[in-house]
Amino acid sequence: MSRANGIATGVDGGERDRGHPRVVVVGGGFAGFHAAKSLGRRLGGAAEVVLVAPTDYFLYLPLLPEVAAGILEPRRITVSLAATLPGVRLVLGNVDRIDVEGREVSLVNPEGERYDLGYDRLVLAAGSVNKLLPVPGVPEHAHGFRGVPEAIYLRDHLVRQVELAAGTDDPAECRARCTVVVVGAGYTGTEVAAHGKLFTDALARVHPSLGPHPVRWMLLDLAPRVLPGLDEHLASTADSVLRERGVDVQMGVSIDEATREGVRLTTGEEVGTRTIVWCVGVRPDPLIESLGLPTQQGRLTVGENLTVPGHPEIVACGDAAAVPDRTRPGKLTAMTAQHAVRQGTLAGRNVAASLRGKRLRRYRHHDLGFVVDLGGSDAAANPLGLRLSGLPAKVVTRGYHLLSMPGNRLRIAVDWALDAVQSRQSVQLGLLRSSEVPLDTATPELTRHAVPVAREHS
Structure with a gap:
């Protein structure tokens, strides 16, 4: 034994x-x-x-x-x-x-x-x-977003791509490195695109050599709108914020193939990119x-x-x-x-x-609402059916997260406060490479991070 x-x-x-x-x-x-x-x-x-x-x-x-x-x-x-x-x-x-x-x-x-x-x-x-679909090249060239290693890798990768773009004289390579494709406009994909666009915009500002090539974020989904299945208020608020920030939101569109150099969309368009974030959902x-x-x-x-x-x-x-x-x-x-x-x-x-030989209870629970953090001072929420957006939604969202965390509340609040008054650090840690966070063997986490107000991301 x-x-x-x-x-x-x-x-x-x-x-x-x-x-x-x-x-x-x-x-x-x-x-x-x-x-x-x-x-x-x-x-x-x-x-x-x-x-x-x-x-x-x-x-x-x-x-x-x-x-x-x-x-x-x-x-x-x-x-x-x-x-x-x-x-x-x-x-x-x-x-x-x-x-x-x-x-x-x-x-x-x-x-x-x-x-x-x-x-x-x-x-x-x-x-x-992660839910995998039969799209050629996705397991080899895309990365999921289900755990800490993938988040650390994506942060380093985005910093690296902006720095490499700033150092090249090839306009096509610069555009590809400054293009991020997020596949899946559900909870995870929407929040990744919203936060990521602000992050890469800040990175680009310290590299004036990028000139007319700002970082382009594309958010794709075959669904008719972002956050499919959630309240229309949440979806419309998120869509408006993303578009105002310059995110290229394309609904009814996905990718047919992924390669090291880019992706081919279901529309037939070829897009050069070095960054594919796979957020199409989860399976048991x-x-x-x-x-x-x-x-x-x-x-x-x-x-x-x-x-x-x-x-x-x-x-x-x-x-x-x-x-x-x-x-x-x-x-x-x-x-x-x-x-x-x-x-x-x-x-x-x-x-x-x-x-103890006692009676078992049956499960019954009504959704209490959802919160969506869109980065900056933007958020969307519908606690108990109350439709909120902007700063009020942000306050509700962050308050809910702090209450839901089983620890580290003060440390999180301090990080949020520092982010509000200081610029973010933008150096690569170099801890993880692409081969260490493969999509098809990504670490399973336990729930999708759809986050209700009694919140759920996976």
């Missing part, structure tokens, strides 16, 4: 030898974090609660665009799992196999070692990964498909109490679960953090109740 991080693995290892049930939570994103927090608070020492996650931190995805734009330092939006989850043991690793009948998960830790971990109850909060973690259990839209089928039919010892929540939306009969809850947070909390509550 092997041991991982001091936890005996195997069906009968560790605390279970002393009669304590073991609850394993797979995933440390919005749903997994809140499930583990709920379990630790409710079970105390009555059960061993184990959280299996690929990193030792909870990532607050909604603020990731501000890391890429140089507003926030990366550690500001990462919160230690061990420090914020008392009573929960952390096992670092990626779960790649679950033996449903044998009640055992198999994981590989960051050093490539494999371990097996038995459970009495399992909370599946594996989240989502492939782990869900491997279980051999019923799914809906790629998400694990669960009942209204989040348990898996035929397997009451398993509950699923967040992007991994096809949770019936009781506020919209016949529909599934959206893949947002707003739902993930609440489902995770309920998952922890129901698991604790099942161990």
Whole structure:
């Protein structure tokens, strides 16, 4: 029997030898974090609660665009799992196999070692990964935006492209390096384009040799408008802000092919670029498909109490679960953090109740609204149906983020204050190269960063 991080693995290892049930939570994103927090608070020492996650931190995805734009330092939006989850043991690793009948998960830790971990109850909060489409060249030449490494890489890459453009005498190369193509005008793509345009405009101002070649941002989507599926107020506000800043917003358009030199649009237009940001959405973690259990839209089928039919010892929540939306009969809850947070909390509550023989609750939650940070003093929000834009929306947006963060609030507020009175640092750190953040193996995070006012980005 092997041991991982001091936890005996195997069906009968560790605390279970002393009669304590073991609850394993797979995933440390919005749903997994809140499930583990709920379990630790409710079970105390009555059960061993184990959280299996690929990193030792909870990532607050909604603020990731501000890391890429140089507003926030990366550690500001990462919160230690061990420090914020008392009573929960952390096992670092990626779960790649679950033996449903044998009640055992198999994981590989960051050093490539494999371990097996038995459970009495399992909370599946594996989240989502980048959605790939069959577009030639995209896996090789585009980059996603789902984690800290990708945000750090994009920031360095944008700085590098502007500096290289300023140093070349070739007008075509200059235009290509000063062109950024964002594919996908959903939550992530819209915020990346909004923050990114302000960032590169500031970079370009310190390179007067760029002359008549400002940095061009293109935002593409096959949908008829930006932020498809969200409130019209949010969409129209975001669209207006983007266009006023000079972002080339093209709806009903995507890319047919990506190469090292540029992209070919579905309109047939060839665009030279060295920067393709892939934000077309997310899909449930492939782990869900491997279980051999019923799914809906790629998400694990669960009942209204989040348990898996035929397997009451398993509950699923967040992007991994096809949770019936009781506020919209016949529909599934959206893949947002707003739902993930609440489902995770309920998952922890129901698991604790099942161990004590108590009644399980059903999931029901109405969306409370969304906030969209558009950089600068611009934002859009509709808390409880109240339509806000500009500075009032900005205040609501930032206030909501601070309240939702499980830590680092003061550090984030200080970074925001400094950004308001000082210019951003614009040097490359050189920590990551393109090959280190491939799109097809991007680190999975747990929820899409659509951010509701009880907010969700993925």
